[in-house]
Amino acid sequence: PNYIEGLMAGKLSNKDAAQEAPLSKKGKQQLFEVLNGGLHKIDVPKNELNNYIRSHSYFDYLRNTLGVDDPGVLKMARHSALDWAVSGTDLMNIETAKSCGALGFVPKAVYDEENPYIYHFPDGNASVARALVKKMIPAVAEGKNAEELVLSKFNYRELDRFSNDVRIRLNSTVVNVRHIGDPKNSSEVFVKYITDNKSHEIKAENVVMACYNMMIPHIVSDLPEEQASALRLQSKSPLQYSSVGLRNWKAMKEMEIGMAMSPGNMHQAVFMDFPVSMGGYEYTKTPKDPCVIQMISCPYGETVGAPRLEQYREARYKMLSLQFKDYEEEIRSHLSGMLPKKLFDFNKDVESITVNRWAHGYTVSGPNNSIKKGRQPFGRITIANCDSAGSADVKDAINMASRAVNELG
Ligand SMILES: Cc1cc2nc3c(=O)[nH]c(=O)nc-3n(C[C@H](O)[C@H](O)[C@H](O)COP(=O)(O)OP(=O)(O)OC[C@H]3O[C@@H](n4cnc5c(N)ncnc54)[C@H](O)[C@@H]3O)c2cc1C
Numbered sequence: 011p012n013y014i015e016g017l018m019a020g021k022l023s024n025k026d027a028a029q030e031a032p033l034s035k036k037g038k039q040q041l042f043e044v045l046n047g048g049l050h051k052i053d054v055p056k057n058e059l060n061n062y063i064r065s066h067s068y069f070d071y072l073r074n075t076l077g078v079d080d081p082g083v084l085k086m087a088r089h090s091a092l093d094w095a096v097s098g099t100d101l102m103n104i105e106t107a108k109s110c111g112a113l114g115f116v117p118k119a120v121y122d123e124e125n126p127y128i129y130h131f132p133d134g135n136a137s138v139a140r141a142l143v144k145k146m147i148p149a150v151a152e153g154k155n156a157e158e159l160v161l162s163k164f165n166y167r168e169l170d171r172f173s174n175d176v177r178i179r180l181n182s183t184v185v186n187v188r189h190i191g192d193p194k195n196s197s198e199v200f201v202k203y204i205t206d207n208k209s210h211e212i213k214a215e216n217v218v219m220a221c222y223n224m225m226i227p228h229i230v231s232d233l234p235e236e237q238a239s240a241l242r243l244q245s246k247s248p249l250q251y252s253s254v255g256l257r258n259w260k261a262m263k264e265m266e267i268g269m270a271m272s273p274g275n276m277h278q279a280v281f282m283d284f285p286v287s288m289g290g291y292e293y294t295k296t297p298k299d300p301c302v303i304q305m306i307s308c309p310y311g312e313t314v315g316a317p318r319l320e321q322y323r324e325a326r327y328k329m330l331s332l333q334f335k336d337y338e339e340e341i342r343s344h345l346s347g348m349l350p351k352k353l354f355d356f357n358k359d360v361e362s363i364t365v366n367r368w369a370h371g372y373t374v375s376g377p378n379n380s381i382k383k384g385r386q387p388f389g390r391i392t393i394a395n396c397d398s399a400g401s402a403d404v405k406d407a408i409n410m411a412s413r414a415v416n417e418l419g
Contacts, residue, residue: 032274037080044083044114047076052104060105068099068107069315072114082274087113088314089273096247096372096402097318098310113273130284132160132291135404140164146176160289181205187217187230193389216390216418220411222246222370223384223397233388240384243376244397245319248326248369250307252277252341255362256300261353263297270348276340277305280348300361305341318374326369337365375400385410392417 022030028042052075054062072078072087088098094110095102102112111117131137140159144151147169153162169178182205189196190213202211219226224245227238256262262282269281283302285293294301309329311321341363342356373396375381385398394414399406 031082031086033082034080037082040076040078040080040083041086043076044072044078044087047071047114048116049104049108051075063104063108066104068102068104068112071104071107076114084314086273088310089278089308090271092278092306093247093249093308093372096308096374097321098308098314100310100314101318101321128284130286131156132286132288138404143169143178147174147178157289160291179203179205182210184221184229185209187219187391188232189389189391193232193391196389199390214390216392218392218394218411218414218418220394220414223393223395226384226393230388230391237384237386237388240376240380241393243380244384244400245322245374245376246368246370246397247322247372247374248309248329248367249371250277250309250329250368251366252305252307252337253283253362253364253366254303254305254341254345254360255364256303257359257361258298259294259301259303260297261349261359262303264353265349272344272348275344276309276337277307277344279306280304280344281306305344322374329367330369334363334365338363372402373397373400385414387417390418 020027024042024045028038028045031038031041033041049059049063052059052062052071068087069084072084078084078087088100090113091097091099091102091107091110095106099107099112102110108115137156137159140151140162141156143164144153144159149165149171150168151159151162151164153159166180168174169180171177182203184201184203186200186202188200190198190200198213198215199217200211201214201217202209204210219230221229222244223241224243226241227233233241259282267280267282269279271279281304283293283304287293309325311324313321313324316324341360345354345360346356375397376384381398381400385393387393392414394407394411396402396404396407396410398410398414
């Protein structure tokens with residue numbers, strides 16, 4: 011799909027790509043049809059085309075317009091959009107599939123001048139959280155700016171000092187929040203949390219709930235039913251990232267791979283990490299040096315076209331049931347199948363594998379006005395989290411936090 015800004019498209023012709031795909035003879039022919047496809051294949055009057063692509067599914071286009079029935083091609087197509095719309099392409103209309111460069115629609119070069127997808131800390135969004143903590147609790151670490159914080163050691167003992175203006179208590183799961191008296195004119199809120207298997211209760215003047223919105227009805231016990239129902243409609247998709255430490259990346263260099271789409275595998279994409287060097291952290295310099303490659307898996311349910319939330323539930327359980335050895339086996343066969351044997355030997359070239367799984371990863375917003383209804387202030391409690399914006403984006407999370415704090419008055 012339209013994924014990494016500035017990355018050049020593959021050089022293979024449609025014919026060669028179809029021939030080289032691990033498909034049956036019929037599958038190769040159908041893949042060739044799909045790769046040569048496009049809106050020009052849809053036989054409707056020009057003035058009806060926009061309506062048509064909004065009201066017809068991408069799978070309808072594949073099956074009925076292009077006549078695809080090969081399971082291998084349909085599987086490739088289903089997995090060709092990664093996390094673009096937080097679902098497989100089986101749940102997309104033609105317009106969305108086209109916009110994200112799903113199989114058969116040429117990916118567009120994307121570069122959003124105002125918001126380019128190129129700024130990354132070496133440790134991802136963790137550095138954003140570290141910078142915020144440093145601002146609130148200056149004694150926690152050395153370092154005046156983001157650069158200096160990259161490799162700075164954080165002293166966790168500073169987080170919860172009595173003398174701090176802000177205290178952060180880790181490993182403390184809040185299980186109940188309720189107003190003392192009538193929420194409309196209550197002056198305090200009870201917060202109960204568990205730490206070290208012990209339950210504690212504190213009183214607070216105000217509370218910002220910054221956790222997953224769909225959990226709030228389970229925690230805030232006196233929430234009005236209409237608001238609780240709206241919060242229950244918010245959701246998150248499962249996601250899985252595997253980071254593979256390579257002793258060298260000669261094979262990736264020789265094959266000229268910046269990113270490889272692998273729509274038949276568990277990890278639908280494999281790519282070189284973003285070339286970030288900052289604050290003493292150095293990105294790999296030459297193909298002889300070690301580096302980390304990223305493998306992304308957006309798990310879907312088995313049943314093509316099943317409702318989104320059902321697919322998440324099924325995929326989540328399946329993902330969590332896998333063991334490390336399952337991932338290792340999958341990554342071994344994926345990379346060994348993708349890279350030439352003379353350039354890549356899994357046993358020699360792979361130093362490490364780290365698997366991160368988010369059973370509830372990207373925010374998926376609920377229908378209609380459920381987001382706004384759900385996030386409204388309730389007595390002395392306000393509601394933050396990126397779920398309140400319906401978007402899996404750290405900027406939106408910060409905006410929602412700012413709104414929730416201001417709503418406290
Ligand atoms: C795999 C992945 C990749 C992403 N990539 C990007 C990206 O490239 N760019 C981008 O902008 N965004 C990205 N996002 C989205 C971004 O990470 C989120 O939008 C952002 O972290 C949301 O921040 P938040 O503070 O709203 O919530 P969260 O970061 O989810 O924080 C909620 C916190 O509440 C805590 N919590 C939950 N329940 C309780 C409880 N009962 N008691 C106490 N604490 C509790 C949790 O432990 C957590 O620390 C990505 C998300 C994922 C999952």
